[in-house]
Amino acid sequence: MKKDEVIQTRKLSWHRWRRFFGKKISSVLWNSIFIFATLIALLPIFWMITTAIKPSDEIFSSGLRLFPESPTLVHFRTLISRFRIPLIVYNTFIVAVSLTAIQIFTSLLAAYGFARYVFPFHNVLFLACIAQMFIPIQVVMVSNYLAVSRLGLVNTLPAVVLPQVSLGLGIFFLYQHLKVFPQAIIDSARIDGAGEMSTLFHIVLPVIKPIVAAISTIVFINSWNQYVWPTLVLNKPEQMTLPIWLRQFMHAEAGTDFGLLMAASFLGVAPALFLYAIARQTIMDAFLESGLKG
Amino acid sequence: MKKALLILIGAFVSVSMFAAGAKEAPPTGPVTIEYWHINSATFGEKAVVNSVNRFQELKPNIKVVHRFQQGSYGGLLQNLQTAMAAGNPPAMAQIGYNNLLFAMHELPHTPIGNFSKEDPQYSAFINGFIPGLADLGKDAKGVQHAVPYALSVPVLYYNADLFKAAGLDPDKPPVTWEELRKAAKQIRDRTGEYGVGLQISTSNNWLPQTLIESNGGRFLDEKGEIGVSRPEVVEAYAFWQQLAVVDKSLPVVTDAEQEQAFLAGRLGMYVKTSASMANFIRQAKFTLRTAVVPGWAGKQKRIAVGGNALFIFGKDAAQQRAAYEFIKFLTSKEGQTIWVLDTGYLPVAAGVADDPNYLKEYFDRNPLTKAALAQLPHSVPWMPFPGPRGQQAEQVLIEAREAILGGAPVQPTLITATERLKALLR
Amino acid sequence: MNRLIPKKENLKKTGHALTGFLFTLPALTGFTLFVYRPLMETIYLSFHDWNMVSRTKKFIGWDNYKEILTSDSFYQALWNTGVYAIWLIVFIIFLPLLLSYGLTRVGKWERNLYRITLFAPTVVSLGIASVLFVWIFNPIGGFIASVIEMFGGIPLNWTSSLERAKTPIITVVAWKSLGYNMVLLLAGIGAVPEEVKQAAEIDGAVGLKLWRYIILPLISPTILTVFVLTISMSAEYVFTPIHVITGGGPQGVTTNVVFEIYRQAFQWFRVGLSSTFSVIVLGIFIALLGFKIKLSERIVSYEER
Structure with missing residues (x-):
């Protein structure tokens, strides 16, 4: 073996060695960062769950001892015997699905319109859409309640959905992605004779499906937890949604019943997390399908 | 064609949404009144339901629909203001004592005192309260706007174990x-x-x-x-x-x-x-x-007492009258017994705490609440600053x-x- | 740097102007009826004294504006909103970006796990999250206090301390919203075409270099969305923990603009004043958006030179 070659091999192995261990070290470092972040993310949820299975008199007396001494399902049993929980979850689901579907639909149309067309007052109208993100519900809710009640819609699903058909965030986010959509694809679709709507829904949408899925996830979770507006327009016990339901365990005068509150919160969080786990798989599939990687 | 499709979709969306919201059926029976309260399922809802049911037996021609309001008295008041602005207030509602002055002076309501001529038993009703307590619902001019319903007072709770340790x-x-x-x-x-x-x-x-x-x-x-x-x-x-x-x-x-x-x-x-x-x-x-x-x-x-008073907000005479009847029941010995047993509030009706038919046994059984009861002779209205x-x-x-x-x-x-x-x- | 508003000449004229307008019509109708119509009423009310229930709305000209612009609480709420915004930018924009990079440095199995655990807090409602963090930050027997005591330290007071009261509020919002922004950012990163990444890698752009020169510029539109979203969160999301944890105190150090708007209308029954507050705050936000547009135009033209 020639001297040069030896050096070459040594160099190579040194390089490989460094790359190999460099990767290892960085992986260990990152994993510890993520484990730390995971602990912070999960600690409150963990406390929620352990509190839900603690007897009432153990909740605060146990200090840092996170695990209950004598675990109990009494809070869950109380909740299940007193409330129609499946109905409450169903109501929440219907509200969240309706809101998400309609908001994503209008946002997609509007974002496509703004991203791909020129028309008078284009920029002013676009700014008006984004500005909605900065108008708190407290500013518009009284006026909207009057409108909804004049239409005779109080205590109906449309009362919840109608004032929220459009969403600035949805338009803004989808706009940013539609803006960079390759024009060539659209042009070729047009040559094939596809109409405006069919171009959007059959050509463009399949490609940006993962993006739509991501924003839908966020809109869905937001709708799932929506409280201020639904509590104003839904007044019947049989229309109760999870966020409204949860509030009754926090009572200003009588104090908070933590066992029940935490058990109820868990019942509210679990379906949403379950849906996310399912949806994530779908989103991943959508990424693979569309040639993007998540 | 394309535009037509767009319009069609828009129309479909709006129609399907309106279709989902069928109108409510008109009220059945002679009078239906709505009662807004803050009693959640874990705090007093049972008392509300029992009161409504018992009242139904006593006055079959008045139907009370009770509606729980989120967010305690503040939340109830917020929804009440909005409902009033929309022109459909409930017949009656609980108003927290801290908002009593605001309700008396700003919210359109029918003072309880208006029934003094109409109802021959009016003075018996007012005298049925623990002496002085009915005054909590009066304004400075002596008009009886509302009557107290829920009553709470500050209590000294203490940890006997820590006392011993110290x-x-x-x-x-x-x-x-x-x-x-x-x-x-x-x-x-x-x-x-x-x-x-x-x-x-x-x-x-x-x-x-x-x-x-x-x-x-x-x-x-x-x-x-x-x-x-x-x-x-x-x-x-x-x-x-x-x-x-x-x-x-x-x-x-x-x-x-x-x-x-x-x-x-x-x-x-x-x-x-x-x-x-x-x-x-x-x-x-x-x-x-x-x-x-x-x-x-x-x-x-x-x-200073806490809790709430009952106000009549109904718009027509039949509703007001029905609400008045329900209020009389809620503050009666029987109504108060149902209420106190489930909520732990103090009774507003005179004599009910010592009456063996009503709450005597409860107070004997719950020595802790006796401390609260002992405070009542010193009670004064909760007086937030008046005015807008x-x-x-x-x-x-x-x-x-x-x-x-x-x-x-x-x-x-x-x-x-x-x-x-x-x-x-x- | 990205443009908020598209430049006209950059828009590809895909079809007729009318078609484009029709696409935006459903959303614009919703905004007109349920955002800008109420907002007109708000502007009208801002010149009146009204408690929401009385029949008369008293016209008082600019009095509400004078009252707000001369009150300390207005500037305090504005300042606090800015402080919340800055901290949230650090915690829910920079941190998620860093973590997204980190996700490419760990194994596939771990990556999927971390994505779920980091997302989990977002499904908890802000109200419940606030209650959970009351316990965590409680200086007597709360989680942080107990850990400090275990190591022999003296627990800090958070919610009632003038210096530290914002910490629990920021923590609640950051804890809950990090996952949101992460979902949006990861979607943006996922949308970077594979060919671009491969081409860059062949050119020697790997690891951090790939991120600095390829991915970050390509996802800057997403970052812009997340940025605007975060600013709006510092007004709206922060409201709930303020309401549940501190009620704006001590001495107003935790209040923000939305909490003031809420408090004036629904706690103090001063709807006119609250409307004025909304109008002024919205004016400021729109001015900032406009400033952002001007700024990005200058930067873009510099880059395009």
Whole structure:
């Protein structure tokens, strides 16, 4: 073996060695960062769950001892015997699905319109859409309640959905992605004779499906937890949604019943997390399908 | 074609949404009234349902629909204001005592007193209240706008285990604020745990009123002058500050935090509303005891009551009449028995607590609530600042308290607060 | 740097102007009826004294504007909102970006796990999250206090301290919203075409270099969305923890603009004043958006030179 070659091999192995261990070290470092972040993310949820299975008199007396001494399902049993929980979850689901579907639909149309067309007052109208993100519900809710009640819609699903058909965030986010959509694809679709709507829904949408899925996830979770507006327009016990339901365990005068509150919160969080786990798989599939990687 | 498709989709969306919201069926039966309350499933809903059912048996031609409102009295009032602006208020509702003046002067309602001519039993109804209590629903001119329904008073809750550990006698809870201070310091020194917490709120001055008025002070005196910087008020706030700053026996934390600390067994005494009793009994692991709220040595106690009063907001005469009937039932001995048994509020009806047919057995069984009952003779109306800026004025006092407990000099802080109040209330 | 508003000449004229307008019509109708119509009423009310229930609305000209612009609480709320915004930018924009990079440095199995655990907090409602964090930050027997005591330290007061009261509020919002922004950012990163990444890698752009020169510029539109979203969160999301944990105190150090708007209308019954507050705050936000547009135009033209 020639001297040069030896050096070459040594160099190579040194390089490989460094790359190999460099990767290892960085992986260990990152994993510890993520484990730390995971602990912070999960600690409150963990406390929620352990509190839900603690007897009432153990909740605060146990200090840092996170695990209950004598675990109990009494809070869950109380909740299940007193409330129609499946109905409450169903109501929440219907509200969240309706809101998400309609908001994503209008946002997609509007974002496509703004991203791909020129028309008078284009920029002013676009700014008006984004500005909605900065108008708190407290500013518009009284006026909207009057409108909804004049239409005779109080205590109906449309009362919840109608004032929220459009969403600035949805338009803004989808706009940013539609803006960079390759024009060539659209042009070729047009040559094939596809109409405006069919171009959007059959050509463009399949490609940006993962993006739509991501924003839908966020809109869905937001709708799932929506409280201020639904509590104003839904007044019947049989229309109760999870966020409204949860509030009754926090009572200003009588104090908070933590066992029940935490058990109820868990019942509210679990379906949403379950849906996310399912949806994530779908989103991943959508990424693979569309040639993007998540 | 394409545009037509777009329009079609738009139309479809709106039609399908409206279709989902079929109109409600018109009310059946002679009169249906809506009753708004704040009693959630874990606090008093059972009492509301039982009252409604029992009333149905007594007056079959009045149907009461009860609607729970989220977010306590503030939440109820918010929804009530919105419903009123939309022109469809409920026939009757609970109004928290802190919003009593606002409701009397600003919300369109039918004063209970309007029925004095119509109803031959009106005076019997008003005299059925514990003497003086019906006056809580009167304004300065003596008009009976509403009647009290839920009644709560501050109570001294204490941890008997911590008392023992600190060498204090759990059978001799402090009677005066000075004794309370000593006991609190002893707990702090001997056990290392905090001695006492006083209920505070970020939107009102309920307990401070009791503290100040029992010392002879007034936030607003009879002549309508602001008394916030007078010696009696300064003295009471200075006392509070000494607990926190000098003795360090009172933790300067939020109310939710001191409640958790008390339940965790790390706070010796806690002056808090009697409405929290059931919750404390359920969540405390230590020996929970109660006593009457302390007073100032040699001075007459004046205890501000909390809870709610019933108002009639219905728009037509039949609704108002029906609501009046339901209110009479709710405040009767029978109505109060249903109410007190489930909520732990104090009864407003005279004689019901000692009546073996009604609540005697309950009070015998629950010695803790006796402490609360013993306070009633000293009760006075909860008096937030009046007028359109009254609630805003409460905030000035809250911030003054926060500053004082943070160590700011008491008198100058209260003088500044007085100036701000003058500007607001003029 | 990205443009908020598209430049006209950059828009590809895919079809007729009318078609484009029709696409935006459903959303614009919703905004007109349920956002801008109420907002007109708000502007009208801002010149009146009204408690929401009385029949008369008293016209008082600019009095509400004078009252707000001369009140300390207005500037305090504005300042606090800015402080919340800055901290949230650090915690829910920079941190998620860093973590997204980190996700490419760990194994596939771990990556999927971390994505779920980091997302989990977002499904908890802000109200419940606030209650959970009351316990965590409670200086007497709360989680942080207990850990400090275990090591022999003296627990800090958070919610009632003038210096530290914002910490629990920021923590609640950051804890809950980090996952949101992460979902949006990861979607943006996922949308970077594979060919671009491969081409860059062949050119020697790997690891951090790939991120600095390829991925970050390509996802800057997403970052812009997340940025605007975060600013709006510092007004709206922060409201709930303020309401549940501190009620704006001590001495107003935790209040923000939305909490003031809420408090004036629904706690103090001063709807006119609250409307004025909304109008002024919205004016400021729109001015900032406009400033952002001007700024990005200058930067873009510099880059395009």
